[in-house]
Amino acid sequence: MKKHALIIGASQGIGFGLSNILADRDWNVTGTYRSTTEQDPNPAITWLKLDINDTDQYRAFCEQLQSQQYDAIIINAGIHGPHCTFVDNASDEDLFELYKTNTISPMRLASKLLPYVKPDTGVLGFTSSLMGSLNENTEAAMPIYSSSKSALNMLIRSLRPNATEHGITLLSLHPGWVSTRMGGEVAPVSVDASSIGLAKVIENAQGKQGHHFLDFQGKSLSW
Numbered sequence: 001m002k003k004h005a006l007i008i009g010a011s012q013g014i015g016f017g018l019s020n021i022l023a024d025r026d027w028n029v030t031g032t033y034r035s036t037t038e039q040d041p042n043p044a045i046t047w048l049k050l051d052i053n054d055t056d057q058y059r060a061f062c063e064q065l066q067s068q069q070y071d072a073i074i075i076n077a078g079i080h081g082p083h084c085t086f087v088d089n090a091s092d093e094d095l096f097e098l099y100k101t102n103t104i105s106p107m108r109l110a111s112k113l114l115p116y117v118k119p120d121t122g123v124l125g126f127t128s129s130l131m132g133s134l135n136e137n138t139e140a141a142m143p144i145y146s147s148s149k150s151a152l153n154m155l156i157r158s159l160r161p162n163a164t165e166h167g168i169t170l171l172s173l174h175p176g177w178v179s180t181r182m183g184g185e186v187a188p189v190s191v192d193a194s195s196i197g198l199a200k201v202i203e204n205a206q207g208k209q210g211h212h213f214l215d216f217q218g219k220s221l222s223w
């Protein structure tokens with residue numbers, strides 16, 4: 001039977017690439033978009049609309065999933081946030097938008113989506129970042145963005161008892177520095193290379209259980 005993935009934030013960049021690669025690897029894929037998708041949508045992908053910051057949309061969104069059990073749900077949506085080093089130089093509005101999008105909304109959505117992950121073998125993944133690791137990002141490069149992913153990693157850990165009870169594997173994923181709207185043109189990793197790697201990491205994680213911090217090449221990262 002075909003595996004089924006739900007990719008949250010699939011309109012462009014890594015989410016769009018991962019959706020296409022999983023479809024190429026014979027997965028059924030449902031992707032979400034906020035307003036439009038980047039290109040002509042792949043007909044193999046089913047599209048649903050969701051702004052992760054609009055919790056009023058969650059109930060109707062979940063109703064559209066019906067009783068589907070996904071082999072993998074990946075919460076990928078994210079933003080860079082304010083381009084400054086110090087919190088003092090960023091506006092409250094920009095900071096709140098960042099932490100809401102990268103940290104709070106992924107967790108609120110995850111608690112709603114956990115029942116839709118297939119027990120025993122299913123994966124609930126989040127696009128985190130190496131930048132969110134205190135051990136890997138020792139100089140605190142891009143501290144504001146990075147801290148939104150550090151906090152995300154800790155909150156994902158809080159899902160572990162519930163995930164363990166149902167045999168679900170939790171992943172904090174680092175996609176590499178990827179050439180997207182966020183990563184910029186100079187980024188060394190292409191969307192395709194990152195997406196192919198992430199697809200393999202997701203497939204290999206099935207049934208592993210626990211909470212793992214992995215990059216797109218399957219390397220384990222320190223927290």
Ligand SMILES: NC(=O)c1ccc[n+]([C@@H]2O[C@H](COP(=O)([O-])OP(=O)(O)OC[C@H]3O[C@@H](n4cnc5c(N)ncnc54)[C@H](OP(=O)(O)O)[C@@H]3O)[C@@H](O)[C@H]2O)c1
Pocket residue numbers: 008009010011012013014015033034035036050051052053076077078079080101127128129130174175176177178179180181182183184187
């Ligand atoms: N690129 C990198 O080098 C890199 C490195 C480490 C981690 N990451 C993480 O990887 C993820 C994807 O990044 P990317 O590089 O592919 O960036 P991107 O090209 O800017 O794509 C971001 C995606 O998130 C969606 N999104 C943003 N806010 C949303 C919201 N409120 N509701 C629903 N969808 C929303 C965007 O939708 P719209 O099209 O509607 O804006 C888009 O589909 C992010 O979580 C990012 O932090 C990226």
